[in-house]
Amino acid sequence: MAGCLSRVSLPLLLLFISLVLFFVLLVTIQVQVPEKQREAEVKAILQQLAWMNSSLSSLANFCLPCPWNWGYFHDSCYFVSWAQKTWNASVVACKDQKAQLVIIKSAEEQRFLQSLKNKNNVRQAWIGLSDHHNEGAWHWVDNTKPQVSFWNDGEPNNVGDEDCVELNNNGWNDNKCTAENFWICKKPSSPCSSL
Structure with a gap:
């Protein structure tokens, strides 16, 4: 890891957090929103999830040449x-x-x-x-x-x-x-x- 952000642990942590949020939102939508509106909400959530996945991919490629404070x-x-x-x-x-x-x-x-x-x-x-x-x-x-x-x-x-x-x-x-x-x-x- 010397100098580079961990390429596996940080993206996996962020992916896990985004999946938890996705399931919480999905359950909330199913309980509180009528069926027609539910489909639109799920589509919006899937688009946000795709955007988060893209952001995670760019984070996985981020690297610092030196350790922190060097x-x-x-x-x-x-x-x-x-x-x-x-x-x-x-x-x-x-x-x-x-x-x-x-x-x-x-x-x-x-x-x-x-x-x-x-x-x-x-x-x-x-x-x-x-x-x-x-x-x-x-x-x-x-x-x-x-x-x-x-x-x-x-x-x-x-x-x-x-x-x-x-x-x-x-x-x-x-x-x-x-x-x-x-x-x-x-x-x-x-x-x-x-x-």
């Missing part, structure tokens, strides 16, 4: 945390969401993340970049080297053994991995599959 950008989903954790705990928190601490691949994505961070009133947030295995050799959580960088002026400066990277202001800053920050997870969006 942002969508270029076929990926992004989540800004509501709590603060250390960098290592943030890596685990993203894995628990079947995602990873964000890897930034372009200036466009960097701008999107800045706006997402600001929209969520977050001053700084962990991203998936560190040099904790080898000082000065920056690697993403997937062990790739950065192809682009957006360091703030004077960064990285490694003041006090800063090995993990946070997104702040308009760029990147190295910070102690034990500091507690918000974090940003990223995962591929969910394509809607057919039944």
Whole structure:
């Protein structure tokens, strides 16, 4: 279900509700309405039922590319945390969401993340970049080297053994991995599959 409305349970529930309403209306019509008028009422109800069936079919094909409360950008989903954790705990928190601490691949994505961070009133947030295995050799959580960088002026400066990277202001800053920050997870969006 990750990101998509359930294609079976929601339409079935709506169909069940519409059938219950249909039978309630049918019983009401038979009890209170003369026979000639009954036929017209039943025909009107059947037309409404056909319309509801058509609406249910379109709902069954509705899909969201990302889970609720995740942002969508270029076929990926992004989540800004509501709590603060250390960098290592943030890596685990993203894995628990079947995602990873964000890897930034372009200036466009960097701008999107800045706006997402600001929209969520977050001053700084962990991203998936560190040099904790080898000082000065920056690697993403997937062990790739950065192809682009957006360091703030004077960064990285490694003041006090800063090995993990946070997104702040308009760029990147190295910070102690034990500091507690918000974090940003990223995962591929969910394509809607057919039944």
